Amino acid sequence: MIVSTSARTNERLEEKARQAAVELGCPFVKRNKRSVASLQAEYGADCLIVAKSRLEFYASDANEPFFFHPNSASFRVKRLLRGEIDPFIEAAGLQPGMTLLDCTLGLASDSIAASYIAGAAGRVVGIEGNPVLAYIIKHGLSEWESPLSDLNEAMKRIHVVSGSYQNILRSLPNQSFDVVYFDPMFTKPILASEGIAGLRKLAVHDELIEETIQEACRVAKQRIVLKDHYQSSRFSELGFKQHIRPTSLFHFGTMEVEKKESGGSVTNKE
Template structure:
């Protein structure tokens, strides 16, 4: 049972919003009252509880962990872009667009196949306002928090808020979603799978440990991605990963000593 409730001090407006949200998300709405979160877990034996408050939506887990949508690393990356320092993912996308001869301001479609907390999609949306971005997420609690955040989070910079609103997200895994798409239907397909050798874990990911969906790139997925992509594919991984050993990219985008980088695969060269 997926439970959605409200904060203990919620008003009728929040309660009605929570009921509507629960219905749209196919979740069970529980009237909170003064019941504590631990007591709700004890009563309903669920994996997580979504709590709606005036400040937003928070996902609670039994191990006394919680997750709320936040810009996380995207905020720092946006600041770097504003300072003219650039961004490796933006450069990877631009590499493909330049190869295809797209001019600044032209529309293109982009699927983030492993959107997670949406940091990468936010950066692409911010850097390319005309991009049509869709994300896929196979973990229900992560999808719930991210989709709500993209629709409701308000940044003090309207340009950033607008970047969030341009992103749509589906509850789906790329393994099941990509095969359903027609040939040459998405311009750029992006993968950010779980790293084979983990880097230092982001504090925001710690509450989600055990609730993520681990996906890997194999021959079947690469074939599907290149079939669906019109322009190309981008994969984020560590330079020495088996992904890049098995599928050498046409171009590598990243710093010389970067712990991670982006492999660019051009459709026309496959």
């Protein structure tokens, strides 16, 4: 991958692009009025463009860029402000002041909704396995300006960590988060999902395994949540209670964890 700036650039943008290149460990290339397609052809690489208002990722095999946008999260926060139910918040049992570890951050829509509910007294940490996607989302969350102040505050409170959720889970203390959440790439893709096409190039396709769930049970105080296609076998294979939503193509699964005070062993509540 290479990093460059938008066609209309300035010293500030160039400095920001150079910093992105350093942090991501890839070359910075001056734009020099060339098109993105020309840069991609010359260097044979994907391209991250630092523009005035956002970061844009151009995959070498895609026609449109991927960039951060709160998308559905803005509608979800508005519904929550009106006192309506959000299926993820309900499945996670989130309340003000609680903590959530989102192991598969992606576009951060669920983390944004969680951050709004958890509030300033709570904490939401999102892990993203692809360093480029983590960089784009981290900067988008901190820099995006919405007319909705509650949305802006929720986005800015999210702490983004780049790395393997398997390794990070193993490094965390027992009972360090109220809820641990997984939203892996669906076993059956929902092709109509908005924004998913741009995400697939950057998505991490690690399979969720029993060992990881056991680590999540150790780290969680209350609950593990899984989001997946309604026909996914992960719910039953990994021991989650699947919550049926007849009109939705994706369901949530939950696993309650009960900590024994003598050493923190884990049992799953039925």
